[in-house]
Amino acid sequence: MWVSASLSPPNSSVFYYAGGMRCVICRHEDTKVVDSRTAEDGAAIRRRRECPHCLHRFTTFERMDEVPLMVTKTLGGREPFERAKLISGVKAASKGRPIDDDAINALADSVEEELRNMGGGDVPSTKVGLAVLERLRALDEVAYMRFASVYKNFDAAEDFQREAALLDKSPVS
């Protein structure tokens, strides 16, 4: 999980957070990521964050812990979470659609952050797919449908289909 995060220089203090990043000014518990990009050849992510409470903006550098995020497959087996694989899947689904690389990177960041904040244990592959679907749906209906159909072929488990059916009924936020 993303356990260590430091404020950008000159303040280089290291903070430990199990969940979201607290506001450095008012200590509000949850801050919104407004921009993120990889740094140090992918070993860290530089995030621009905004506090919804006091609107203060600050930058963090977050490093990946040595422990990889593990994904368990519904049909058995487990493998490390691969951001590149997720991105290529989303890109394939978004082909010809008005979704740029920034949006796809932001989606991948958001999915990875959600998965890493789930408690540090293994994450079922259905959760990964659904986390992508939720975000893709808000971006583009066509890409969402494509990803959903490919994803079902990869992991055609009953629990996925049940959850996907629930997702279909929920309104687009």
Ligand SMILES: [Zn+2]
């Ligand atoms: Zn604040």
